[in-house]
Amino acid sequence: MLEDTDIRSFFDISITHFPDRSATIKYVLLLILHRRPAAEHQELVTLVGQHTHELEVETMAKSMADVLREQGIEQGIEQGIEQGETRAKQAAVLKLLQFRFTDIPESVANQVTSIQNVSRLDSLFEAVWEADTLDEIDWQNLNN
Numbered sequence: 001m002l003e004d005t006d007i008r009s010f011f012d013i014s015i016t017h018f019p020d021r022s023a024t025i026k027y028v029l030l031l032i033l034h035r036r037p038a039a040e041h042q043e044l045v046t047l048v049g050q051h052t053h054e055l056e057v058e059t060m061a062k063s064m065a066d067v068l069r070e071q072g073i074e075q076g077i078e079q080g081i082e083q084g085e086t087r088a089k090q091a092a093v094l095k096l097l098q099f100r101f102t103d104i105p106e107s108v109a110n111q112v113t114s115i116q117n118v119s120r121l122d123s124l125f126e127a128v129w130e131a132d133t134l135d136e137i138d139w140q141n142l143n144n
Helices: 004-017 020-033 038-101 106-114 118-131
Strands: none
Touching: 004 020, 020 038, 038 106
8 A cells, every 4th residue: 555655745746847836736636537547546535635725735835925025125125216316316426515615525425325315316416516504404394
């Protein structure tokens, strides 16, 4: 009589060669019904059912892990893009400040790099563009 480990080994081999799970299960059931004594049918079919359930649970767990991994990757990419955009806008504001006013105090550079909001950086860029002096820029409203 086939043992539980024999069924598991057969499933592992079958799934490698027959990636369609339902086809593999049908094949195993046909083998049981046509090649094994009738007295073994019920027990073997029960073993197949148990391992089929385990395989489905494993498949679902792997699928869920893949989905979560993909979501994590997508989220990481989005965060990377946002950080890149923020840094690029900070750099643009700093370059414009240097172009317009030559010597930029370190405190001003620190204020610019502390702004993480892209729309505030856009507003700051416009304010720097329009200002004739550093004092004309309303730093308080840009940091809020």
